[in-house]
Amino acid sequence: MKALRLTAWGEAPAPAEVERPVPHGAEVLVEVEAAGLCRSDLHVIDGAPGALPYRLPFTLGHEVAGRVTALGPGADGVGIGERVVVYGPWGCGSCARCAAGSDNYCDRRDTLAWHGAGLGRDGGMAEYLLVASARQLVPIADLPADQAAPLSDAGLTSYHAVAGLRHALGEGTTAVVIGVGGLGHLAVQILRATTASRVLAVDVREDALALADRSGADFGTLMRPDTARVLRARSGDVGADAVLDFVGTAQTLELAVGVLRPGGELAVVGSGGGSLTVSKPGVLPAGFRLSLPFWGTRHELAEVVALARSGALRVETERFPLSAAPEAIDRLRRGGASGRTVLVP
Template sequence: MKAVQYREIGKGPEVVDIDEPHAGPGQVRLKVTAAGLCHSDWFVMDLPEDQYTYGLPLTLGHEGAGVVDELGEGVEGVEMGAAYAIYGPWGCGRCHACAQGAENYCPYAAEMGITPPGLGSPGAMAEYVIVDDPRHLAPLGDLDPVETVSLTDAGLTPYHAIVAAKEKLYPGATAVVIGVGGLGHVGVQILRAITQATVIAVDLGEDKLALAREVGAHHTVTSDEHAAERIKELTNGLGATAVFDFVGVQPTIDLARAVAGMDSFIHIVGIGGGILPAGFFSTPMGAAVRAPYWGTRSELIEVLDLARSGAVGVHVERYGFDGAVEAYGKLHKGEVRGRAVVVP
């Protein structure tokens, strides 16, 4: 079968032919209908050899959807031929966090060698993918897998970050979204769908700001030396009650700190490597800083329900396997508007 793999440190993705996998005991095989690209893939592929821990070759794709075509021994409750989305942050399934569906915060996964698809385990950017347990499947029903697959990360991750800040998103509050890329443009929609906060979107490019306005941002601000001043003006000098940084590089983190108001939440979602010093005389009084990771199983179901209602959607660029390397190149250069999806 065809697959998109990372095979050599520093070389980037390749389209290759590999053997088809088969479902073992307790596992489910999906015939892949869509697989999403993510900046996290490039974070992994850009790591130097002494920091790379994901194994080679690595089949990419931690955003996946497909139809069940093979069941391993003992699997129940999954329908052959039915469409599912894959919940990616796999945990041990037995600890306190996993019992709540919060496998994204499982404290034992790493030591047990449990890794997400595409981030250690073989991912969905292939003709077939193995899912380790049926609990990691969310029914898609009549949702279009290509239009929906990115919600397993680009929807779930901002949803988790926003829900965790819900107490700061009351009517009259202001939420700042920094970075209107794959996650940020969905984050704007989620804020509009589940809160009554005023949404200010910030990005470098006018095309991204135009997308932010298309999906519901009340205000857009160019990320330049005047951005903090402009946001303060829009918040009557008070600053934002919640800031969501979907980039995470040092300049955006510095901006997040500059525009956060007193008793606010600052959620650093992007993995750009920046650092935010927190404490007296560094962050505003009462401000809480958090680095949320992915989301829970129940939150994925909620995100898919938002998609069914029409409240949330993903701007998608489609590629076949032969265009996957080109798509990753565009993603690396910041030229993808919304999310790129590989369709087998």
């Protein structure tokens, strides 16, 4: 089968021919219908040797939807032909967190050579994906594959980040989304669907602001030196109750701190490598709270799928054949992609 393999750190992944996996034990083989391309894939590709615990080579692709096509003799809980989305964070499978469906916060994370499908283990930018067990699958019924695949990371991560802030986002509050790409445009929709907050969006690209608008943002603005002031004015002059940063650079963290009201909360999702200094006294707002949400739980993935099936979530996608993955990766890298790029085998 065809697969997009990462064979050397810092080198573009190459399409290759590999053997189609055969499911053993409780394993399930999924015929891939669509796999999303995430900016995290670029962070992985660009990784310095030793920066990530993953062993090369492996197949990329951590956002996957498809159809169950073969079952190991011990597989249980899913039937051949069933359409599913794959829960991508794969932990040890046996600690308390994994048992509760929170592989994203596996207690043995630091000892594993992988973080999930396509992240140190063979992923779904391929014709088939082998999954350890049916517990990593959520049924999608008739949801189109290019809608379903991005739910498993862009949707789930955004949903989990919003869930952590929801208590602060009642009537009359303001949420700011920085970076309206694959994750950010779904975060805007999830904020609209599941909180009462006003939603303000920031990006460096006009087309991303148009996407924020289509996604239901109340206001969008370009990243400029006076953006904190503009956003504060839009929050009724008090500042934001919560900021979701899908970029995570020094510039966006500074904006986040500059726009939060006292007691405000910041969720940093983007892996942009910026840092904040904690000091008292210092520049952080009084009562400031910070979280670093990573992906989400299996239970939340089922909730995201239900939200999408209800019509409250619509992923804007750009489709490429798997054979054109190198071009799609270049386009995302250059800032030319809008919404989520989806690869179709």
